[in-house]
Amino acid sequence: MTRALASWRDGDARRAVLDFVRSVAAEVPVEERVAVFDNDGTLWCEKPIPIQLDFILRRLTRMAETDPALRDRQPWQAAYEQDHAWLAAVLAEHYAGNDRNVRLLAAGILAAYDGITVEDFEEQSERFLRKTRHPTLDREYLRCAYAPMIELLDHLAGNGFTSYIVSGGGRDFVRPISQEVYGIPRERVIGSTVAIEYRPDERGGTIVRRAEADYLDDGPEKPVRIWSRTGRRPLLAAGNSNGDIAMLGFAQHPDRPSLRLLLKHDDAEREFDYVAGAELALTEAGRQGWTIVSMRDDWATVF
Amino acid sequence: MTRALASWRDGDARRAVLDFVRSVAAEVPVEERVAVFDNDGTLWCEKPIPIQLDFILRRLTRMAETDPALRDRQPWQAAYEQDHAWLAAVLAEHYAGNDRNVRLLAAGILAAYDGITVEDFEEQSERFLRKTRHPTLDREYLRCAYAPMIELLDHLAGNGFTSYIVSGGGRDFVRPISQEVYGIPRERVIGSTVAIEYRPDERGGTIVRRAEADYLDDGPEKPVRIWSRTGRRPLLAAGNSNGDIAMLGFAQHPDRPSLRLLLKHDDAEREFDYVAGAELALTEAGRQGWTIVSMRDDWATVF
Structure with missing residues (x-):
């Protein structure tokens, strides 16, 4: 067996993750082992633009x-x-x-994308993601997911967790590649969406996108969407920005282990170094004792 | 091994179900085997009132x-x-x-239920469902689910299907008992909901119900909710009323087996005999060749 979280350096963050998973595996029924992950800036790179x-x-x-x-x-x-x-x-x-x-x-x-079917939208998203390279990192977009986070998802799955992506970005944008990149099936992708509409016909009908917002899965909407989709309060939440504060706050139980991870982008050499949009989250992490994951210090490998 | 669908009488409906499941098991990858079920009047009794x-x-x-x-x-x-x-x-x-x-x-x-938390609402729903008897059928509400439908859910699960409840009624009303009654975990209950809101605090925050409709999971909203939650088009849809027409229409593929079941309440002796609210659905079933399940003729046992 390979070492769990092999791309993580030994340190407080890696230890907190391993301890947490061990406690959950010992104490919590499988069906309650729910983990939620922001996507942009948490599971994959969001700079220079999402x-x-x-x-x-x-x-x-x-x-x-x-x-x-x-x-x-x-x-x-x-x-x-x-x-x-x-x-x-x-x-x-x-x-x-x-x-x-x-x-x-x-x-x-x-x-x-007004008026196109959800299937056509997914096909265009998938084609874009498969053929486009990151503008500065010298790799394809599909290879811009963080190796340590993929290892974490694997480690959780191996310990009976059910993980969801809870993206502030578009749900239907990520679904076509979530299984391949993260091992998370499409039904476990939660994210923002435009309003969609069913148009019946004799061949099963179509679902089309409308030029109207439905909801933005960010901030206090994240716990709402997590509840709506899973009917559970997660044990683990991972994020990187102010929009993830509510979701991290929500992952807390009176009688269960919980872990809140805040990824800090402090690695100008291998990825990016920025705090814009994460200032409040970093303050909350200090105040509430969330685990900060430093990309520079805690990860031996980034991609 | 017991006979599959033991409470179903031999006949066109039972044969259609068994043939369909056999074809799917032979032809369709496991992850695409999605089935959706209306709840009131399809999985459990909805008369004299839901x-x-x-x-x-x-x-x-x-x-x-x-x-x-x-x-x-x-x-x-x-x-x-x-x-x-x-x-x-x-x-x-x-x-x-x-x-x-x-x-x-x-x-x-x-x-x-304005202003109560989702957890409190579930506790009240569950207590009610566990202690209340049906007004005329001489059985507890929790025993008002149809035995042949529970067998169908089991048979589907045994053949790699993932089944969802797609209720016009309240999602959070059914979740506390869905696993026990139907073998369907809470995260696979789709249904109507009021608007809910996250209120943060230092102990994980709460999600409370507001006196405001969010959406009604009925009619053309059912395919929309199915897509939002699963990201897939189901192979099997079962319903009993006009509100299920869109969902049944949606369960159709150019290159996959599909099955649409419309339950007909024609059994005044063992349950109820009514068509109100199902007139259009019955017409559509005839026109589009959906499989009608007669409670009186196709089911040897109802409860």
Whole structure:
């Protein structure tokens, strides 16, 4: 047998994980062993922009190529002109609590796949994920998942845990590759979605995407979605940003072991070094005793 | 080994089920073997009123006992005075497409458990289901599930299927007993829900119910919820009413076996004999070749 969590360096984080899994295996019935993982920045890389945002920007660019009228409207303009400064500013505003331009971006995102079936959307997502390389890391997007986290998912599965992805990003974007990349089947992917609608016909009908938000699986919505989908309170939650605070807080029981992992991106050499969007989460981790996982110090290998 | 589907009489319905399961087991990968079941009137009895409506009416009655001002407001008045005629009229109006009084009833239902945690709600549901008897069938509510359907669920599980309950009724009402009664774990219960909200605190926070509808898992919403939860198109769908038409229509594939079961309540002696609310479904079954299961003719045992 290979050493569990082989890509993790010996240290407090690795020890906390192994101790926690051992306690759960000894004390908790299998059906209650639920773990939840944020995706962007927790299971795979989210810089310089989230992978799904790259997918959407390429689509907006194609729309602007076809329809010149879109070229002076945001967010098509930024996509078409590859104006990363505008996008960076929108995200910075968002972290500062100003969502005016985020709404503009969201409207573009919603319009980008209006009216296509969920199957077609998945096919496009999958094709993009299989053929596109990360802009700076010299690897395909599908190889941008963190090896230590995949080992953790394997270790949990080997100890009777059921793990879910609880992404702030799109549920249907991740589903086509969740089994292959993470060993998590599609029905255990929880994430954001646009409104979808069933249109019956004589051949089984279709489900199509509408240009209307349904919900954003972020912040306090994460515990709500976890409850809705699993009917359980998780024992383990792993995240990396302010949007994961509620989910990490929710993974706490009066009479069960629990583990909250906050991944800290402090590895400019092998990945990225940033705290924007994670400031409050880092404060909460200190205050509530969550386990901080330092990418630089706790991981021997990143990818 | 006991005979599969022992409570089913030999006949077209039983044969269709066995043939279908055999084909799927031979042709379809395990992870695609998804089956979906309506609950009220399909897996357990829904007459003279749905079990959950009984649960809610008792709660409304207790509210009116405590607060006399509620006694001349609907639906509290009907609950308090045990005015089944008013309730029957509301349901009849609903089947006829007039939902004015249904909205009044829904508002009462929403108010009935406003602000309680999901855990408390489940505890009350479970206690009610464990201690209450059916008003006419001389058996506890928990023994009002149909034996032939439980056998079908077992037979499917034994052949690698993953079955989900897709109830028009409340998701969190059924979850506490789904494993025990149907062998279906709580995370595989899909159903209607009120809006719920996460309230953080230092001990893991709570999720509370709000007096606001989220969605009603009925009609075309059923395929939407099935897709959201499973990311798959089912091979088998079973229902009994107009609200199940979309779900049955959705269980159809160009290159996979599929089976759509419509349970017909035609057994006044052992259960109930009614078509109200199922008229369109019966027409669709004839038109699209769905398999009709006659409770009277196809089942040797009902409970």
